[in-house]
Amino acid sequence: MKTATTPEPTLGRAEIERIIANQAAKLDAAALRKTYYAQDEFLILDNFLPSEIMAQWDAQLPALRPHLHRSFIPKHKKGGSVAYDTVRELAPAMNAVYQSPALLGLLKHITDAEMQECPDSDLHRCALYAYTEEGDHIGWHYDTSYYKDRRWTLLVGFQDNSSARLVCKLHTKNPGHKPEELSLQVSPGTLVLFNGDKVYHAVTPTKANEERFMVSMQYVTSGEMNPFMRFVSNMKDSIAYFGLKQVFLGGKKSP
Numbered sequence: 001m002k003t004a005t006t007p008e009p010t011l012g013r014a015e016i017e018r019i020i021a022n023q024a025a026k027l028d029a030a031a032l033r034k035t036y037y038a039q040d041e042f043l044i045l046d047n048f049l050p051s052e053i054m055a056q057w058d059a060q061l062p063a064l065r066p067h068l069h070r071s072f073i074p075k076h077k078k079g080g081s082v083a084y085d086t087v088r089e090l091a092p093a094m095n096a097v098y099q100s101p102a103l104l105g106l107l108k109h110i111t112d113a114e115m116q117e118c119p120d121s122d123l124h125r126c127a128l129y130a131y132t133e134e135g136d137h138i139g140w141h142y143d144t145s146y147y148k149d150r151r152w153t154l155l156v157g158f159q160d161n162s163s164a165r166l167v168c169k170l171h172t173k174n175p176g177h178k179p180e181e182l183s184l185q186v187s188p189g190t191l192v193l194f195n196g197d198k199v200y201h202a203v204t205p206t207k208a209n210e211e212r213f214m215v216s217m218q219y220v221t222s223g224e225m226n227p228f229m230r231f232v233s234n235m236k237d238s239i240a241y242f243g244l245k246q247v248f249l250g251g252k253k254s255p
């Protein structure tokens with residue numbers, strides 16, 4: 001008989017893959033591609049990851065919380081993040097989604113591009129972002145690609161009891177098309193896919209006693225980056241996200 005101390009059944013990588021493949025099979029990728037390009041490389045897939053996967057993420061979040069690295073850049077960003085190596089180690093259900101062949105197959109159909117995972121060295125690869133203190137936010141920015149080709153962001157809605165919103169401006173670099181602005185509350189399991197160089201976006205500030213968690217997954221077509229851009233990218237990550245020790249010394253286990 002199940003008691004309060006009985007752990008919830010754990011979904012292994014194979015079960016997560018089966019669930020994602022099943023979800024992907026329900027979608028019309030060709031129609032989604034049309035929408036994605038009509039929105040200047042931006043697409044929302046509502047409630048793609050079902051509650052059984054999100055329950056696993058919920059169960060793995062407490063292990064990540066002590067590893068949140070908080071950063072504050074006046075007028076641009078305040079919040080916490082956990083880099084890929086820690087997510088891989090402590091939240092395997094998040095990493096299983098990131099590395100799902102069925103998910104990548106769907107994304108490739110939608111973008112019509114040979115997307116692949118970011119290189120191992122990219123700490124944003126599959127990272128947790130946390131807005132857990134009053135005023136946590138991130139200002140308007142592009143997810144600029146420092147790689148030799150395009151970089152995609154796949155945001156996955158996770159726990160969120162906040163009034164913060166993901167705000168996006170589409171068509172900002174599309175001459176002749178009026179920019180469109182969206183304000184989104186991304187529900188758990190909903191995916192937001194976009195080309196990082198095209199979609200200008202921000203997260204509005206949380207209020208007191210609110211918490212918002214989001215998982216960001218990154219994909220590229222080429223893992224190549226020239227050495228100067230590698231340096232620029234590392235400096236940005238150390239200041240804005242994960243800290244000098246994490247970025248330049250290759251990982252830590254302390255909070």
Ligand SMILES: [Fe+2]
Nearest residue numbers: 141142143201
């Ligand atoms: Fe971003």
